[in-house]
Amino acid sequence: MDRSGSGRVDLAMLAIAVCGLLGGLAFRLAGQPGPADIAWTAGVLPSLAVLLADILRGLLRRGTGLDIIAALSMTAALVFGETLAAAVVAVMYAGGTFLESFAEGRARREMHALLARVPRTATRCRGDRLEDVPLEAIEPGDRLLIRRGDVLPVDGTVTGGAALLDTSALTGEALPVRVDPGTEALSGATNAGEAFSLCALRRARESTYAGIVRLVEEARSSKAPMSRLADRWSLWFLALTCTLAGAAWWATGDPLRAVAVLVVATPCPLILAVPVALVAGLSCAARFGVLVKGAGPLERMGRVRTVILDKTGTLTEGRPQIVSVTCEAGVGPAEVLRLAAALDQATGHPVARAIVAAARARGLALPAPTGVEETAGEGVRGQVEGRAVVVGGTGFVASQIGVPEGALPGRAAGSVLVAVAADGRRIGHLTMSDPLRSDARQMLQRLRRGGVQRILLATGDRAEVAGRITAGLGLDAVRAELTPGQKVGLVRAERAAGPVMMVGDGVNDAPALAAADVGVAMGARGAAASAEAADIVLLVDRLDRLATGIDIARRARRIALQCVVAGIGLSAAGMMAAALGHLTPVQGALLQEAIDLAVILNALRALRPATGRAPADTPAAA
Structure with a gap:
């Protein structure tokens, strides 16, 4: 059965079934069997109607489930006057479907965050003025201003200076990428440097980020649904139940024998215990x-x-870290790192922030720099304790100290080399990568x-x-x-x-x-x-x-399978007893309640992890 309907419907169905059962019992204890039957029937009918509608939808999709047995047992019990048995089955069934819909409701969430990250407006340059326009108004050839921290709204060509882009969300490149003027930049990247101009190449709906959003929607809609664990056992158990109920009626001529078999066969242990085991696993994992x-x-x-x-x-790790510090003769690694970090305090470049954090983690005292001049995406120079310090890419540092760029070492694949110079000569370099x-x-x-x-x-x-x-x-x-x-x-x-x-x-x-x-x-x-x-x-x-x-999921699923096997085995034994006339429909319903309790207690074992307790660093909110 498809339990993708509203959880409010399942809750209402459960409330009606419980009220009907309790109301009927109250009338029966008061010596009023007629109103009792009416109350029990009233409690059953909503659950039965929803169940029949779900079964019909499933059959139209060529799917079947154990819910057919529940529908047969409730219908047969009502037809032959066993309203109390029908009410008990309705309560058990409604409780199981509510529990299942409650668990699965957490999975049905909209892609609000993905769509929210798509910029809704952009800043367009028109002559000497700037204007905020909706994305739909951007046309190829429009010139856009991309400020620090902005997400690129469309694909475009960088103009008016180099751009420093964080493309990790798009390409997986952990370190910021320098994009030179005239080079294409993709929508969805984040400006990690100074503001720059972007000449739009495509409309927003044709750009890279919009294409990723469409891919997500298409992937979700095309992913084939998987059947519930209990439903995989449904066909043969349904055949066994109908055969045994029909044989008992045919052999004895007593329709109540068939009703008793159906009531005992109602798969409440599976409908209840399997979701309990899985929900317990959810809690344990959290x-x-x-x-x-x-x-x-x-x-x-x-x-x-x-x-x-x-x-x-x-x-x-997803963030740049220093993996080595190389220094020239007469200069220690700590001094190279200290001077570089002191100067980098004046810039917000992601690599500079990582260098500062590494120096502070090592307990280095960082003096305040003066006279700082930054070239976006290339490097920074300034004074540290009266010394002229330059930090940046090898080409930038080489140009500042007047040596050929080839005189400085190159970088290895997947790493960034940050050169450091002081007083006109190179004193070392920092190798950074995503470890x-x-x-x-x-x-x-x-x-x-x-x-x-x-x-x-x-x-x-x-x-x-x-x-x-x-x-x-x-x-x-x-x-x-x-x-x-x-x-x-x-x-x-x-x-x-x-x-x-x-x-x-x-x-x-x-x-x-x-x-x-x-x-x-x-x-x-x-x-x-x-x-x-x-x-x-x-x-x-x-x-x-x-x-x-x-590990937790495998254990929860193993316990759920145990519940399936135990539930079917106990129900099969009860069905045989009912077919032989040892159980009435009401007794069968009560026996089914006992089976429910046994398998649910077993299912609750999934609350405990197989090894130890949750570590102390796990968020309490989890």
């Missing part, structure tokens, strides 16, 4: 900072066989032990950078320089071997997250778009929680 948006994604996570990882911000997460190797090993058969890297970054980062990790494949659409294609290709999990944090990952069986977003520092497109969000910036979440 304590570890793994937010799962519903029971369906948790169940799918427990079946994952292939994991595809993004690089920047997922497998790596591998410290827990990445351990997490990959845990995934292998947990049953994941294939682990791949999918990144928009350059092949040489991806190869250097992943060397020695034992990945099954590395796919580099991928567009968002190519990431979606990779996910769909890998699904042929089993359920696929995609893990990412950037806007460019959002379509692949939506297309995967399970999309996981690094929510602590990732883009809001990826968090909205994903089924699961890691609320703490720790990759090892991915393996923890999979």
Whole structure:
């Protein structure tokens, strides 16, 4: 049955069923059987009507479920006057559907954050004046002003000076990129430097970011729904129930035998216990900072066989860090870092901020610089304690101290080299890159032990950078320089071997997250778009929680399967007893209540993690 309807309908259905059952019992205790039957029937009819409508919709889509047995048992009980048994079944069924819709309702969220990040207006230059215009009004050839921190609204060509762009959300490149005048810049990138002019090349609806939004919507709509765990057992159990009920009626001529069989066979243990186990798993995962948006994604996570990882911000830290300090003779590494960080206090460049943070973390005292002059995207010069200091790219520093650029070392793939000069000579350089997460190797090993058969890297970054980062990790494949659409294609290709999990944090990952069986977003520092497109969000910036979440999902699914087997086994035994005349319909309903209690208590074991308690650094809000 499709439980995608409103949770308010399910709550109302449950309230009516409970009121009908309690009201009928009150009338029966007062010695008024007629009103009691009316109350019980009134409590059953809304649940039965909703159930029949859902079954009809399912049949039109060529799908069936265990709900057919619940409909048969309620209908037969009403037809043959067993209204109390029908009322008990209605309460159990309505309770199960409400619980399931409550869990799955968390997964039905709009892509508000993705769409909200798309700029609604842009600043257009017309002659000597500036005007704010809606995106729809931008035409190719318009000149736009892009301020620091602005998201580029359309694809365009940089004019009037170089631009420093943060493209990590689009391409996975962790370090800011210098875009020279006359070079194309893509919409969705963020201006990390000084303001610059952009000549629009395309309309907003034709630009890169709009295309990513469309990819997300298409991927979500094309992802095939997966059936509920209990429904996979439905066909043969339905056939067994109908055969046994029909045989009991035919052999004895007593229709109540068939009613008793149907009542005992009503799959309340499955309808109730399976969602309870999965919702308990959701709660357990949340304590570890793994937010799962519903029971369906948790169940799918427990079946994952292939994991595809993004690089920047997922497998790596996602921010530049100093990996080495090289110094000339007579100058120590600490002095090189101190002078560079002191001067970089005067600039907001992302690399400069990382240098300052590294120096402060090492306890270095940073004097205030004076006479600072910054060349956007190239470097900065000024006075530190009376010394003329220059910090920036090798070309910029070489030009400032009057040496050929080739005299300074070049950078390795995936790294940024920051040259440092003082008093007219080079004193050293800082090598910066986006390092591998410290827990990445351990997490990959845990995934292998947990049953994941294939682990791949999918990144928009350059092949040489991806190869250097992943060397020695034992990945099954590395796919580099991928567009968002190519990431979606990779996910769909890998699904042929089993359920696929995609893990990412950037806007460019959002379509692949939506297309995967399970999309996981690094929510602590990732883009809001990826968090909205994903089924699961890691609320703490720790990759090892991915393996923890999979372990919890597998355990919750295993417990749910135990509930399925135990529920069907106990119900089958009760059906045999009813067919032989040892149970009346009401007794069958009460027996079913006892079976419900047993399997639900078993399902609640999923609240406890298999190993230990949630770590102290897990957010309390989780």
